Amino acid sequence: MSRHPEVKWAQRVDKVFLTVLLPDAKDAKVKLEPDGTFSFSASAGAENHQYELKLDLFDKVNVEESKINVGVRSIFCIVEKAEPEWWPKLLRGDGKTPHYVKVDWDKWVDEDDDTAGSGPGDMDLGGMDFSKFGGMGGDDMGGMGDFDDSDEDPDLSKAEDEAAEEQDDVKAGVDTSEEKKEATTSA
Known part of the structure; x- marks a missing residue:
């Protein structure tokens, strides 16, 4: 068999x-x-x-x-x-x-990703x-x-991501000021 x-x-x-x-x-x-x-x-x-x-x-x-x-x-x-x-x-x-x-x-x-003539x-x-x-x-x-071979600084990308999050919070009506954060933690 x-x-x-x-x-x-x-x-x-x-x-x-x-x-x-x-x-x-x-x-x-x-x-x-x-x-x-x-x-x-x-x-x-x-x-x-x-x-x-x-x-x-x-x-x-x-x-x-x-x-x-x-x-x-x-x-x-x-x-x-x-x-x-x-x-x-x-x-x-x-x-x-x-x-x-x-x-x-x-x-x-x-x-959708296929390109004719692709080889081994x-x-x-x-x-x-x-x-x-x-x-x-x-x-x-x-x-x-x-792979992305850009010379972009990973710390700079992190700072940009945090800034974008903060902008999203502002648009949503969330108070991001330091005084507001301190007031809620000391209360």
Whole structure:
């Protein structure tokens, strides 16, 4: 009897990222059909358990442009969509998504935030060797693009926040004067 490996997925408008989590996989075989059928088989573990997987992806794919990297801990696939469009789900059909297929939140991007042509440099891919991907290297940002590199003084920001709170109190009719505060504490 074969087992199902855990699969994580994420998408962009033009591609789907599939990661088959199976450490020390031996004889890994991945087959992708133009109609969107994704098949995987391998053995793993001390007892060489057989793992198999067949997923009917939501739509057609471009097999020639898709890439696969068999690593020590996982098998990572970049599946190029035949038509660049956002899929409402990973698998076709009305059935429930199998329990072993999960969203990869580390790679997920919302449809509104998706920009066509984003490459592997836009996300953390766990230090994978992209030399096998045929020149798919990304920029060298290392995820640093999200940090604010301003020279703003954090103490100044705190003082500005306190001043804004005081203005809100004044608008609400709260007396912020020191005399009022002292009068209420000594009474």
